[in-house]
Amino acid sequence: MNSLISNSLSNQLLIATPWLSEGIFKSSVTYICEHNEEGTMGIIINRPSNLMVQDVLSDLGETPSEYFESKPVMLGGPVGLERGFVLHQNQQGGDHWMSTLKVTDEVSLTGSRDILEALNEGKGPNNFLLALGYAGWASGQLEQELLDNAWLSLPATLEILFATPIEQIVATAAKQLGVDLTALALHAGNA
Numbered sequence: 001m002n003s004l005i006s007n008s009l010s011n012q013l014l015i016a017t018p019w020l021s022e023g024i025f026k027s028s029v030t031y032i033c034e035h036n037e038e039g040t041m042g043i044i045i046n047r048p049s050n051l052m053v054q055d056v057l058s059d060l061g062e063t064p065s066e067y068f069e070s071k072p073v074m075l076g077g078p079v080g081l082e083r084g085f086v087l088h089q090n091q092q093g094g095d096h097w098m099s100t101l102k103v104t105d106e107v108s109l110t111g112s113r114d115i116l117e118a119l120n121e122g123k124g125p126n127n128f129l130l131a132l133g134y135a136g137w138a139s140g141q142l143e144q145e146l147l148d149n150a151w152l153s154l155p156a157t158l159e160i161l162f163a164t165p166i167e168q169i170v171a172t173a174a175k176q177l178g179v180d181l182t183a184l185a186l187h188a189g190n191a
Contacts, residue, residue: 009035009142011104013160014042014151015173018181024078029169030135031087031156033101033109040137043087043109045129045161046169048072053119053130056084060113062120072166076131086110086119088128089162106158127162152177 014030030042051073054064076085087109090102098112118124137145145151154177164172174181 009040009153011107011156012153013045013156013173014142014153015170015177015179015181017149017152019148019150024075025135027170029160029173030077031161033087033103033134035142037139039139040135040142042135043076043085043129043131044074044135045087045131046166047075048166049075049132051132056130057116057120060116062117065120065122068120071130074129074131076133077135079134079136081133083111083133084116085131085134086115086125086128087131087161088115088125089158091125107156107161127158129162152179 009032012032012035014028014032016025016028016030020026020028024044024047027046028044029046030044032040032042034041049072052068053071053073054068056073057064057068073084075081087107090106090108097108097110097115097118100108100110100112102108115124116130119128142151146153152174154173157176160169160173160176170181
């Protein structure tokens, strides 16, 4: 791992800078779920797909609650678009899902169907987002992209993850850093 960026980026938000001007990462905010010597995995939290949560539940044979009519499914990243992930705030008393990565004491990522069934029954986490696919980086790749000024990094908050309207996530995260993304020059150098 690059010694210049040796701390874990888990539970960080990555804001795409103007250097990422094309594709799925353009104007994106990605929540980092896992970062270690093997690589990095995250979920884009502000790229809605054309699907709604109720569509996914219907496809799984569930009868979706009306609550899900207005909740979009996110494009979590360019990798594994056939796989679904639920990024969620942990419940009091602990979670009990079959396949969960605990990111912090407050946030987990679950990739098993049992959480979708629980959500539909009103027994799942109150704060969540459903994403198809994920963002992945090989060992050292994200560290190099950070050094190349492709991303800005800041600690994640529950407010940005689960309470900020999708169209305001980039501006809210950038404001927490005190950065105006429109003012960033594309030709800045490294100090």
